[in-house]
Amino acid sequence: MLTIDNLDVWFGDPPDRVDAVKNAAFSVAKGESFGLVGESGSGKSTILRAVAGLIDSWSGRIDVDGRPVHARRRDRAFYKTVQMVFQDPYASLHPRHSVDTVLSEALGLQGMGDIDRRITKLLEDVGLGKGFRFRYPHQLSGGQRQRVAIARALAAEPRLLLLDEPTSALDVSVQAEILNLLVDLRAEHGLTYVMVSHDLAVVGHICDRLAVMQHGRIVEIMSVEALRKGEGTQEYTRHLITASA
Numbered sequence: 314m315l316t317i318d319n320l321d322v323w324f325g326d327p328p329d330r331v332d333a334v335k336n337a338a339f340s341v342a343k344g345e346s347f348g349l350v351g352e353s354g355s356g357k358s359t360i361l362r363a364v365a366g367l368i369d370s371w372s373g374r375i376d377v378d379g380r381p382v383h384a385r386r387r388d389r390a391f392y393k394t395v396q397m398v399f400q401d402p403y404a405s406l407h408p409r410h411s412v413d414t415v416l417s418e419a420l421g422l423q424g425m426g427d428i429d430r431r432i433t434k435l436l437e438d439v440g441l442g443k444g445f446r447f448r449y450p451h452q453l454s455g456g457q458r459q460r461v462a463i464a465r466a467l468a469a470e471p472r473l474l475l476l477d478e479p480t481s482a483l484d485v486s487v488q489a490e491i492l493n494l495l496v497d498l499r500a501e502h503g504l505t506y507v508m509v510s511h512d513l514a515v516v517g518h519i520c521d522r523l524a525v526m527q528h529g530r531i532v533e534i535m536s537v538e539a540l541r542k543g544e545g546t547q548e549y550t551r552h553l554i555t556a557s558a
């Protein structure tokens with residue numbers, strides 16, 4: 314579903330250029346859930362943003378569904394396949410747009426008809442009833458906002474969801490609910506996930522495999538099962554496990 318090879322991503326020009334991702338490579342199969350872990354600044358979000366078309370300064374290969382993605386152009390078909398959910402549901406929803414507006418716009422962008430029925434279904438899918446349809450973000454809790462952001466991403470009926478720390482801005486009590494929702498949605502919709510997190514427990518809950526990043530490089534790729542068994546071969550992976558225990 315997603316293949317990345319020889320990926321470099323940078324910001325700015327020399328001498329101030331920041332090489333945020335260096336020579337990254339991994340593949341994510343259809344239906345798989347893949348985690349990107351590592352400490353702050355290691356380049357995890359930058360990989361997701363480059364895949365999503367939010368960063369232009371990259372080189373290498375990004376293939377989605379067997380087709381190479383071009384450096385700058387992303388068409389409607391791309392966003393029909395790939396959608397992203399951001400970390401902060403407070404920042405990602407426009408304060409003056411009701412849930413109805415957010416979802417109608419997302420559906421409209423994809424040229425979808427039958428908007429009424431689809432909005433009801435999207436709200437149902439993310440565990441929000443019809444009563445939420447005409448609410449504004451300030452009338453929603455953090456968890457409810459993130460459910461709306463997830464519904465917005467699902468509106469395009471994508472197959473690959475890029476999840477950038479989708480629970481880290483939420484209260485601990487709500488995090489598990491959203492993670493469980495993501496687990497259910499993947500099964501129900503046959504989705505593929507790539508999820509960034511600095512929290513190994515979260516990745517262990519959601520993902521099948523993961524890449525460990527350090528200073529812009531992928532230092533290890535392993536299954537969550539191997540991670541649980543402490544089979545990380547890299548010193549840094551062991552350090553991450555100890556740090557999160």
Ligand SMILES: Nc1ncnc2c1ncn2[C@@H]1O[C@H](COP(=O)(O)OP(=O)(O)OP(=O)(O)O)[C@@H](O)[C@H]1O
Pocket residue numbers: 324325331332333351352353354355356357358359360509511
């Ligand atoms: N827009 C930008 N301009 C310049 N440098 C950037 C930009 N975005 C990210 N960086 C730099 O790229 C590097 C990787 O950042 P990135 O956000 O991908 O890390 P991360 O692993 O996702 O960390 P975090 O968990 O803190 O988000 C960091 O050194 C960061 O400062």
